[in-house]
Amino acid sequence: MELQLRLALSSNSDEGFDLNNRNQEQQVEDCRLMKKKRCFDETFGEIENVQVPQTLPLLDHIDLCVPGYGRNECDEEDGVVGWPPINSWRKRVCHQAHHDNRRGCITTNYVTVKNGGGGGGSGGGRSKSMHIKVKMEGVGIARKVDLSRHHSYQTLTDTLSAMFGDEKVQAYKLTYQDKEGDWLLAGDMPWGTFINSVQRLKLLRNGY
């Protein structure tokens, strides 16, 4: 797949996009980098009559969400600023709880949890999960899928169908970004190899 690096100027449409109309992927990176809020284009999904050429993100995938960066200290907040609507006080508690979760306990070390952490599913065991961002071209909101729950491309496609709609997923092709930052077509590699190198997923319209 030949990859092109360029900025595309928007064609004139009724909505009147700004001159910075770029590939949505790139916009998410830009938004995070410049502390911008969600860009207009992300919000409304499919933009009619506009050819969005295939471009690479201009920026490397840098983890910009370091603590203290801007006011957004919670590094799990991906994609949408200010959603879910919880204020900074609660975010700090969530951050704490999430860390505790990862360590496998809700409470401090001194007292064991009566319930053993089972049943409600709020105990540990999340350290093996593998949440990968999935974006569908034309859809503003990225989702996340836990790849550790899948063992084949088939089950993954089934889950994506449930998330984005069956007809859509069938009509799109699944690509992924590997550890080197390259975008490749999913399905060529054995599942095991794929799992080890996938960083994020993207569903692209056929024809590009």
Place this chain on the structure above:
Amino acid sequence: MAYSFPEEVLEYVFAFLSSDKDRNAVSLVCKSWYEIERWCRRRIFIGNCYAVSPQIVIRRFPKVRAVKIKGKPHFADFNLVPEGWGAYLYPWISAMARSYPWLEEIKLKRMVVTDESLELISKSFKNFKVLVLSSCEGFTTDGLASIAANCRNLRELDLRESEVEDLSGHWLSHFPDNFTSLVSLNMSCLGSEVSFSALERLVSRCPNLKTLRLNRAVPVEKLPSLLRRAPQLVEFGTGAYSAEIQTDIFSNLVEAFSGCKHLKSLSGFWDVVPAYLPAMYNVCSRITSLNLSYATVQSPDLVELISQCPNLKCLWVLDYIEDAGLKALSSYCKDLQELRVFPSDPYGAEPNVSLTEQGLVTVSAGCPKLQSVLYFCRQMSNAALIAIARNRPNFIRFRLCIIEPQAPDYLTLEPLDTGFGAIVENCKELRRLSLSGLLTDRVFEYIGTHAKKLEMLSIAFAGDSDLGLHHVLSGCESLRKLEIRDCPFGHKALLANAAKLETMRSLWMSSCSVSYGACKLLGQKMPRLNVEVIDERGSPNSRPETCPVEKLYVYRTVAGPRVDKPDFVWTMDEDAALRLS
């Protein structure tokens, strides 16, 4: 011809009017009533600090003793208002320092407060009594030190959820030794440790202390000492409620809590160790308000605590409570009026707890007095919402946040229009509503048709077209605040309902489709509105007129365009339109 009452009698009668609505009505009767009323109004509420200027307020009401001012729009809580937007307190304090020397109370929400302002407050108002800073920012503990040192008659210092630059805990030690008037202290948002002995002495010498909300830095083993010194406490917030379990700490706590026969409200509970919760069981039967929203404790422990609180009226809790815990709540707490369930892991893709729509259905069925709900969950159905609406037609506040944007009814995959429609149709007294999930223009049709008492509406990722917004603006007669994000609303509904905006406090729209040209037009048409375009991409003139603005904040005002705008805010007015076109 009717005799008119002497002024003094009228003034005496007006003194019994506490509601602003009543006083406003009275002042419209005739000129002399207007005059009498304005000289005896003691309390002012300013819902939007930019709707009026300090000068206008002072000119009309020369003898004010208490002010309450709100600054930034609500969505500032979720980082949607860029830093530096405004809402500065200083101009208000500097004006009031000159004109209201007898000012006693300042209550603020979402304002930028500096140490300079705090110092000016502490030195200007000799009888200053009450300072409440709710979700404010811009000050440090040095400012608090000024207040502590200089406000000899201070009764209330409440910093709820403010962002304070915490230089040290030393500020508390600035309360003089002969200072005894404290009634309420809420320092829960502060990070650093205050001198514990100074705190103990302060608590000891203030016999009227009714509210004490500590910060996280106060460890659990120190609580008994404070509780013993203040057995008259009505509201208490712990610090970190964790420590290595030791029997003497536990028994001290039990004894100390038992001594507090008037405790009604508990909060705090950071880092809580469940084994310490039973220390409070002795007071639970009187507890009416419980804030466990920082307590990372599992459902069974929560249920054990809640089951001891039959008089509970207000519960804030994390979703660790799960459906099972909410079921228990609905059976033990028949007096429950307000419930808030916050997400423990809002950014996780998968649910980490077993909390679903069922929990809310159960509580709405079992708690006949439930009237106010804030509920975060991951799935919802129209059937559940309809059941909730039928169970609980007495809702006045209904805020539902389904964590995934545009999530449909998980059973039918349909939009949640009919569910929310049932809420507004059944809950005729509904004043506040927050929507979420997959919603079309239809839900707005229901809202416009039925939600006649609705005052505040929050919308996100919803609707299909301007028709949706039009339903709301044309139908909701009582609407005061409307906040919208990420919806496909353009300018048509706005311009068609421009006059409506003058009857409201404010409108917020971000990541929608309102063009710059439309904003200019609105600003031109409506001189009594401030139409603020907030755009961090640079001047809107550098883009086509049809280009949508990032954020739009429209509010009615008698003060004209504000003069303290940062460089990413433009007010659309006649002059601007001419200048920029």
